[in-house]
Amino acid sequence: MTDPDPFAPSPAGDPVLALDIGGTKLAVGVVTADGSTQGVLVEPTRREEGWPVVTRRLFELGHRAIEQAGVGQVRAVGIACGGPLDAPAGVLLCPPHLPGWIDVPIGPLAADSFGVPFALENDATVGAIAEYRFGAGRGTGTMLYLTVSTGVGGGAIIDGGLHHGAAGNGGEFGHLTVHRGGRLCSCGRRGCVEAYASGTSIAERVREALADGVPSSLAALPAPTAADVSAAATAGDPLAAEVWAETVDLLGTAVTDLVNVFEPDLVVLGGGVTRAGAMLIDPIRELVAREAMAPAGRAARVVRAELGDLVCVVGAGAIGHDLLTGDGPTGEAGRKRKLERNQRVEKAHV
Numbered sequence: 001m002t003d004p005d006p007f008a009p010s011p012a013g014d015p016v017l018a019l020d021i022g023g024t025k026l027a028v029g030v031v032t033a034d035g036s037t038q039g040v041l042v043e044p045t046r047r048e049e050g051w052p053v054v055t056r057r058l059f060e061l062g063h064r065a066i067e068q069a070g071v072g073q074v075r076a077v078g079i080a081c082g083g084p085l086d087a088p089a090g091v092l093l094c095p096p097h098l099p100g101w102i103d104v105p106i107g108p109l110a111a112d113s114f115g116v117p118f119a120l121e122n123d124a125t126v127g128a129i130a131e132y133r134f135g136a137g138r139g140t141g142t143m144l145y146l147t148v149s150t151g152v153g154g155g156a157i158i159d160g161g162l163h164h165g166a167a168g169n170g171g172e173f174g175h176l177t178v179h180r181g182g183r184l185c186s187c188g189r190r191g192c193v194e195a196y197a198s199g200t201s202i203a204e205r206v207r208e209a210l211a212d213g214v215p216s217s218l219a220a221l222p223a224p225t226a227a228d229v230s231a232a233a234t235a236g237d238p239l240a241a242e243v244w245a246e247t248v249d250l251l252g253t254a255v256t257d258l259v260n261v262f263e264p265d266l267v268v269l270g271g272g273v274t275r276a277g278a279m280l281i282d283p284i285r286e287l288v289a290r291e292a293m294a295p296a297g298r299a300a301r302v303v304r305a306e307l308g309d310l311v312c313v314v315g316a317g318a319i320g321h322d323l324l325t326g327d328g329p330t331g332e333a334g335r336k337r338k339l340e341r342n343q344r345v346e347k348a349h350v
Contacts, residue, residue, distance in 0.1 A: 014033075014074075014075040014076075014324060015030045015031065015032055015038075015069070015071045015075070016030070016074050016075060016076040016077065016078055016317050016320030016324070017029075017030055017031075017062050017065065017066060017074040017077045017078070017116075017320070018030070018031045018037075018077075018078050018079075018080070018312075018314070018316035018320065019058060019062055019077060019078070019079045019080070019110065020080045020081075020123065020312040020313050020316055021045070021054075021058065021079070021080065021081040021082075021106070021123070022081075022082075022097070022123065022149070022150060022312075023045060023047060023082070023095075023097030023098060023151065024044065024045055024149070024150045024272075025042055025043065025044055025045055026042065026043055026045050026054070026061060027040065027041070027042045027310070027313050028040070028041050028042075028058070028065045028313070029041070029065055029069075029313045029317070030066060030069035030071055030074060030317075031313065031314060031318070031321075035133065035134035035314050035317070035318065037310055037313060037314060038068075038069035038071070039064075039065040039068035039069030039071075040065065040310065040313065041061050041064060041065050041068070042309075043061060045098075047097075047098050047099070047101075051098070051100065051101045051104050055109060059110065059113040062110075062113070062114065063113075063114075075116055075320075075324055076117050076320040076321070076323050076324050077110045077111070077114050077116055077117075077320060078118070078119045078121075078126070078315075078316035078318070078320030078321075079106055079107060079110060079119065079120045079121075079316055080120075080121060080122070080123040080125075080127075080312040080313075080316040080319075081098075081106065081120070081122070081123055082098070082122065082123050082124070082151060082153060083172070085120060085122060087120045087121055087122075089105075090107015090108050090111075090118055090120045091103055091104065091105050091106070091107070092104040092106050096151065096186035096187055097150050097151045097186065106120065107119075107120045118323075119316075119319040119320050119323040120319075121316075121319050122153065122155070122171070123147070123153060123312045123315075124146070124147045124153030124171060125162065125164075125171060125315075126155075126312055126315025126316050126318065126319055127145050127147050127153075127155060127270055127305070127312050127315050128143065128144075128145035128154070128156065128157055128171070128268075128315070129155070129162065129315045129319065130307055130311050130314040130315035130318055131143070131268045131270065131305055131306065131307060131311060132145075132157045133318060134307065134314060134318075135305060135306035135307045135311070135314075136266065136303050136304070136305055136306045137266055137268055140157070140264075140265040140266045142156075142157065142159060142262060142263070142264040142265050142266075143156070143157045143265060143266045143267075143268060144157075144173070144258055144262060144264045144266070144267045144268070145157075145268045145269075145270065146173050146174075146254075146258075146268070146271075147270050147271035147311075148198065148199070148251065148269060148270070148271040148272070148274055148280075149198065149199055149271035149272045149273060150199055150200055151174055151186065151194050151198050151200070152173065152174030152192075152193055152197055152198050152251075152271075153174050154171045154172065154173030154258075156170070156262065156264075173193070173254065173258060174192060174193055174194035174198070175187050175189065175194060176192065176254045176257060176258075177189070177191045177192060178191060178192070178196065178250040179195075179196065179250060182195060182196070183195040183196060193253075193254040196247055196250045196251070197247050198273070199225070199227075199271075199272055200226075201247075202226040202229050202244075202273070203223075203225050203226050203228075205243050205246075206218055206229055206239065206240065207224065209239055209243070214239050215239070216232070216238070216240065217232055217237045217240075218232050218237065218239065218240060226273050227272075227275065227276075228240075229243055229244060230244060230273075230276040234279060244279075248280060248283045248287075249283075249287070252283060252284040252288065253287070255267055255284055255287075255302065256288050256291050256292045259288055259293075259296045259297060259300045260293050263295070263300070264300050265300065265301070266300065266301050266302075266303065267288075267300055267301070267302045268303055268304070269281060269284070269302065269303070269304055269305060270304070270305030270307070270311050272309075274305065281303070284302055285302040288300060288302055
């Protein structure tokens with residue numbers, strides 16, 4: 001009797017391995033077709049070690065997760081990472097949150113390590129897929145998802161379909177300009193919403209103010225984080241309150257612009273910064289209702305993501321299942337559309 005072909009189509013119920021590569025943490029788990037997770041493991045990325053070391057640890061973590069889940073074998077591996085990336089080829093091109101990770105063939109490396117096919121997508125894109133299928137976006141037609149974490153990313157589900165863009169990296173909502181000529185962003189431009197609303201930027205702005213001698217209770221902390229800033233703002237610290245107010249205002253401005261452009265049913269905000277809860281969500285909701293074009297502002301709801309810290313693990317699992325069943329953006333039909341799109345782009349540049 002021969003062993004089953006791991007690259008052959010399989011039932012939707014087969015478990016897949018999900019790998020989420022973040023600038024701060026690595027998260028892995030085994031995901032079933034209904035979005036349930038098993039064997040979830042998390043550890044710091046330690047990106048300064050370089051991609052060969054980090055990917056080796058990531059794959060070791062994945063093998064441990066499979067063993068801990070007790071599933072015996074997975075049939076695919078889904079990978080989530082910040083872009084830009086070449087999803088069909090499985091290559092990370094140059095993610096700003098992972099300096100030095102240039103043209104990393106993460107998909108083929110994962111396929112070699114686990115002996116199964118891979119699917120790769122932008123982390124915010126898989127977050128959008130996860131929330132649309134299993135979280136706050138269930139039952140909606142057009143949904144926008146923003147992850148506000150180490151960086152700021154996004155993804156769009158339009159009339160039930162995932163928006164990829166002409167080159168496959170559409171939905172970079174973190175690089176909307178909200179302050180022309182403002183702070184330098186990781187993308188190289190100035191004034192992007194990521195340069196103000198990301199957890200990294202929130203902490204940097206406070207540290208810069210402290211270095212300039214601005215008084216604050218946060219000065220007692222060796223390295224204040226975004227969570228420290230939101231807590232201090234709640235407690236009435238003037239510096240923290242000022243930084244937090246600017247964060248909410250500029251993130252809310254970006255969300256308002258997106259609502260005007262897309263007229264979504266729902267905007268879902270996820271990522272570590274959203275742990276601040278109502279302190280972040282409520283003022284953004286109020287700003288959208290007040291400043292968005294009237295029809296769009298009335299139609300759009302702004303909510304916090306339901307899947308929490310596991311959203312990208314669930315989403316990476318979802319694209320792994322799509323690969324096996326042939327459905328969704330990473331299934332056979334989705335791969336065909338990507339190929340046709342890439343051919344059109346190449347012809348346009350000849």
